[in-house]
Amino acid sequence: MSETAPTAPEGASLHAPVARLLRPLVRLFVARGITFPALTNLLRELYVNVAEYDFALPGKEQTDSRVSLLTGIHRKEVRRLRGAGAPVSAVPVAVSRTSRIVARWLADPAFTDRAGRPSPLPRSAEGGAASFESLVAGVTRDLRPRAVLDEWLDRGFATIDPEGRIVLTESAYVPKGGGEPQLYYFGRNLHDHIAASVANIVGDTPPFLERAVHYDGLSEDLAKRLEARAREIAMEALQQANREAHAACETDPGGSHRWNFGLYVYAESVPPAASGDPA
Template sequence: MAAPSPHVPPDASRLQAPVARLLRPLVRLFVRCGITFPALTDLLRELYVNVAEYDFALPGKEQTDSRVSLLTGIHRKEVRRLRGAGAPVSAVPVAVSRTSRIIARWLAAPEFTDEQGRPRPLPRASETEPSFESLVASVTRDLRPRAVLDEWLDRGIAFVDEAERIVLSEAAFVPRGGGEQQLYYFGRNLHDHVAAAVTNILEERPRFLERAVHYDGLSPDLARRLEARAREIAMEALQQANREAHAACETDPGGAARWNFGLYVYVEEAPAPPRANPTP
């Protein structure tokens, strides 16, 4: 029996159109935020060298400047200058890690949620029932709950209702535009989504779930209604996944692996295609 032929990734020419579409919103962000083409070129040059050095090293052989140059098309002198920086580390900012852990527990732990699984409004402090102080203390003893609350109130993550209870707000799920938390998840979530899709392209059989439901040619009104309903479905799925993951972590011994479950909803009013000139 003949050996199965190895999986061959698509050639560069076939990737150009989808990559151009992928990069277009990023280029819009770069131009808006002042990342010029020369600055982006410098960043890409460093990334090309880094990826070639660490992701394409041959087993048992030392990676050389010549091979990195061959893989990337970057001159050996530039390769020599840029090598050795180390693989990039995706460190979680302390404030982001702290906030996400407390919110995740508020959304998942039975004592902090109601019968429908929604986060309960919490008193600031209480000796007889779950409170905001006990929520923070269940995650970290290194911070005063009052300091966390002041930060959250300032950022709009929580608010105080008429009964003087602390309520988790919509901003907990949609961080403030351009803030540290949003920029961190911008990099993390887009990386993981693209990494899942790239892995599925490079391997013979798709390894990760990466799917979307999409309809074109809709009226703006229907698109908005579908967007609103999709948000509801997505939040239900995210909260259910968070509850199950939180419960499973209670007995997990821990390790170096990580898991990400993400959803997105996007709507745009695409320009109408140009009409063909009538045939005389």
């Protein structure tokens, strides 16, 4: 009589990579006071929501029993949590306004120099010449350019040079401080990166580009030099993509699709004992 080795539960192969993926998130949760019970409640709601909307059978109404079967959550809990609607990620007004103005300043040839860098802009100019006022007015007429400038100066997004021109600072590219803008991009960018990776795993053919260049066992000096150079390469790629997307949008009729092109650079010191599974 032959014995068959027990098969691993379905999904067991995901345990290790998911644990590694969640570790920095759990670090954030603990730092920001999101307790395990609070996270459990959130995950319960998400499980029900995903099963209800993403795993519905074509032409059939999703039932409490099927959602319970898919998620392992009791039917009473499923019944209580269903019907909330698919979550919608609304873009904060401040984020949308700032990102659109910055994107135009970085992409529109009228507001960049010959090397493609954002030009210092006078507050106003006559005859249609490029200025901070014309930059803002080209994106939104709901706000006075002076109000936008005051906000940007206060947040360090812009400075004023000795000639009185407005200069875009690097901090305008990356919101900081853990406020609403930074947390919005935290959720958006990580969602899109993970969504692309998941689509590549569950799809018949990998539909999205998702690649990384990585080296281990480096000296601290080389790791820092590679990080600095990677930042330069990444910014060049992002600026080029922004210029081409901005130009293409000028003639696009518009629709329901969105596109995101993201890059990240990461480096850390890994203890030898943990080299196989860095935190």
